[in-house]
Amino acid sequence: MMRGSKVGLRARHEADVPVLHEELYDDVLVRSRADTRPWQPIAHEAGRSPFAATEPKDGAASFSVVELASQELAGAALLWNIDPHNRTAHLGITVRPAFRGRGLGSDIVRVLCEYGFAVRGMQRLQVDTLADNTAMITAATKAGFTTEGTLRRAAWVYGAFHDVTLLGLLADEWTP
Numbered sequence: 001m002m003r004g005s006k007v008g009l010r011a012r013h014e015a016d017v018p019v020l021h022e023e024l025y026d027d028v029l030v031r032s033r034a035d036t037r038p039w040q041p042i043a044h045e046a047g048r049s050p051f052a053a054t055e056p057k058d059g060a061a062s063f064s065v066v067e068l069a070s071q072e073l074a075g076a077a078l079l080w081n082i083d084p085h086n087r088t089a090h091l092g093i094t095v096r097p098a099f100r101g102r103g104l105g106s107d108i109v110r111v112l113c114e115y116g117f118a119v120r121g122m123q124r125l126q127v128d129t130l131a132d133n134t135a136m137i138t139a140a141t142k143a144g145f146t147t148e149g150t151l152r153r154a155a156w157v158y159g160a161f162h163d164v165t166l167l168g169l170l171a172d173e174w175t176p
Contacts, residue, residue: 004107009063012053020051105139131163
């Protein structure tokens with residue numbers, strides 16, 4: 001497990017899947033705001049849940065987030081679109097509703113940065129989030145990310161287009 005001050009990132013356990021799927025996938029509006037792919041009804045038992053415990057992949061690294069104080073499952077985190085040639089990756093986090101507002105987001109982002117930069121040797125990490133996702137923008141900014149731009153009306157979310165904010169952090173800007 002990789003540890004921050006408030007959270008730990010560990011491999012996904014089978015017992016995590018139904019909890020994450022129910023709270024973070026089955027809420028159509030929340031999931032639609034967190035994923036560029038359209039929401040589809042998927043039962044977690046089908047093994048196709050985006051939170052399914054799978055073998056590691058070259059292009060993505062998925063984690064379960066554990067709140068250290070309570071040792072409870074607090075959410076999910078991942079590096080995705082990992083490009084080993086250019087040494088870049090995107091990161092994403094999602095926190096269970098009961099754990100929101102506890103200041104876990106920036107700690108999750110910091111631990112993901114440690115994984116990306118120190119373990120995987122990335123030279124750039126990027127966050128793409130809806131422009132009105134102040135929680136993610138704040139978490140990334142606290143972890144050292146810089147806002148690099150806005151993609152106007154770049155995301156179709158539940159019946160409307162939304163702007164996307166891009167944030168980036170380079171390895172030489174990262175403070176472990």
